[in-house]
Amino acid sequence: MEIRPTTDQDVDVFLDNLHTAFGMFRDPDNTLLAGYEWDRNLMAWTEDGRAVGTTGAYSFELTLPGAVVVPVAGVTGVTVLPTHRRQGVLKAMMRHQLDALRERGEFLSVLLASEATIYRRFGYGPATYTQRLTVARHRNAPAAPRAGAQVAPDAGTVEVLTRADSGEILEQVYDRYRRLQPGALSRPAHWWERGAGQPPVSPAPRFVAVHRDADGTPDGYATYTISRDASPSSLSVDEVIAVDDTVAAALTRVLLDHDLVDQVVFRRTSTEDPLFWQLADFRAAEVSGFDDWLWVRILDVPRALTSRAWFADGELVLEVADGFANAGGRFLLSVRDGKASCERTDREADLSLDVSDLGSVYLGGTTPSTLVRAGQIRAHRPGAAALADTLFRSDRTPYCLHWF
Numbered sequence: 001m002e003i004r005p006t007t008d009q010d011v012d013v014f015l016d017n018l019h020t021a022f023g024m025f026r027d028p029d030n031t032l033l034a035g036y037e038w039d040r041n042l043m044a045w046t047e048d049g050r051a052v053g054t055t056g057a058y059s060f061e062l063t064l065p066g067a068v069v070v071p072v073a074g075v076t077g078v079t080v081l082p083t084h085r086r087q088g089v090l091k092a093m094m095r096h097q098l099d100a101l102r103e104r105g106e107f108l109s110v111l112l113a114s115e116a117t118i119y120r121r122f123g124y125g126p127a128t129y130t131q132r133l134t135v136a137r138h139r140n141a142p143a144a145p146r147a148g149a150q151v152a153p154d155a156g157t158v159e160v161l162t163r164a165d166s167g168e169i170l171e172q173v174y175d176r177y178r179r180l181q182p183g184a185l186s187r188p189a190h191w192w193e194r195g196a197g198q199p200p201v202s203p204a205p206r207f208v209a210v211h212r213d214a215d216g217t218p219d220g221y222a223t224y225t226i227s228r229d230a231s232p233s234s235l236s237v238d239e240v241i242a243v244d245d246t247v248a249a250a251l252t253r254v255l256l257d258h259d260l261v262d263q264v265v266f267r268r269t270s271t272e273d274p275l276f277w278q279l280a281d282f283r284a285a286e287v288s289g290f291d292d293w294l295w296v297r298i299l300d301v302p303r304a305l306t307s308r309a310w311f312a313d314g315e316l317v318l319e320v321a322d323g324f325a326n327a328g329g330r331f332l333l334s335v336r337d338g339k340a341s342c343e344r345t346d347r348e349a350d351l352s353l354d355v356s357d358l359g360s361v362y363l364g365g366t367t368p369s370t371l372v373r374a375g376q377i378r379a380h381r382p383g384a385a386a387l388a389d390t391l392f393r394s395d396r397t398p399y400c401l402h403w404f
């Protein structure tokens with residue numbers, strides 16, 4: 001078998017393979033894959049010249065704790081034809097791809113996993129999570145502020161547009177938002193130009209509630225659809241994107257107060273969404289659909305750990321195992337005044353962990369002590385897990401809703 005970069009001549013066979021593997025028919029109007037960077041895609045070929053596997057990577061930026069923005073590879077389009085599965089094609093492609101990412105100087109790779117059982121063996125760990133919140137409209141009353149308003153009064157305005165009439169508002173607001181939100185990915189300009197991916201980047205019909213600040217500059221939006229044929233009738237929210245909490249609260253309130261619907265469904269919110277606390281009836285937001293979203297693969301431990309911001313001082317020796325891509329070793333992580341150094345060491349380890357679990361705790365969305373209690377991370381001394389929890393904490397719960 002040979003793995004090689006996709007050429008212009010391969011585009012059709014790449015797309016054919018990908019659709020067959022996912023069980024989809026090709027649709028010329030489908031913009032799902034319009035964001036591809038073809039020079040980053042790979043295909044696997046058998047010795048008799050048959051294409052049997054595909055994978056690709058997008059050039060995204062990822063926001064780390066402390067609003068640090070770094071380049072990241074967004075792995076996508078991973079498929080093997082049904083006739084050639086469980087023969088090691090994926091494994092060979094993953095190895096080739098991780099080597100190629102390293103050669104480009106990339107130190108982090110992320111993906112959305114179709115199945116949770118596939119990618120850990122390749123060093124990826126789930127790092128951000130989403131959940132669905134459903135609020136019955138008759139239980140939507142806002143909570144009275146206690147101890148003074150934490151969220152400042154809103155000085156802005158909200159206007160409802162359609163996706164078609166929103167121009168570049170979504171792109172501009174999203175770009176401001178994602179630079180502040182740990183776990184968020186960039187949405188490259190060509191995605192918006194080509195309408196790639198899923199709504200609201202792809203231009204399917206949507207209502208867009210746009211928030212503008214006192215000067216009239218857009219600083220938040222929510223995109224949604226309404227279905228009144230089903231019972232209960234629903235307002236279904238793709239995303240609420242806001243540059244601060246006041247704007248998010250103002251947009252959320254507009255959605256919750258919408259007439260002629262029984263419920264408002266926030267399809268993929270952060271697991272730390274403040275909405276519960278903004279409702280008079282704390283139980284009015286029903287949680288369902290908890291899901292993993294972004295999986296993180298660290299390719300260079302010192303570079304990854306010294307890139308993010310830190311919020312407490314301390315030292316930990318991490319024994320990182322990486323059976324697939326050799327990024328492991330024993331490292332001294334030392335944090336002072338928000339910055340980390342990370343070097344190889346002979347000191348005794350405080351924690352032993354797989355590189356996939358380091359990926360899970362890296363953005364602060366999974367606590368190391370939970371993985372210690374689960375028997376996945378080994379703590380070698382009392383207090384090591386608690387210290388790791390304190391160190392790896394993020395300034396804000398990491399959250400990603402970009403689909404790719």
Ligand SMILES: CC(=O)SCCNC(=O)CCNC(=O)[C@H](O)C(C)(C)COP(=O)(O)OP(=O)(O)OC[C@H]1O[C@@H](n2cnc3c(N)ncnc32)[C@H](O)[C@@H]1OP(=O)(O)O
Nearest residue numbers: 021076077078079080085086087088089090091111114117
């Ligand atoms: C980021 C994304 O694009 S997510 C999309 C992933 N693609 C899909 O879901 C499309 C449908 N599925 C497929 O195309 C294929 O089944 C793939 C790509 C998931 C797997 O490809 P294969 O060539 O069969 O995998 P390969 O033979 O290399 O298996 C490598 C290892 O992963 C395991 N594995 C592969 N697929 C799965 C799976 N779906 N569930 C659990 N384990 C799996 C194999 O058992 C093997 O384990 P081992 O190392 O312990 O022996």
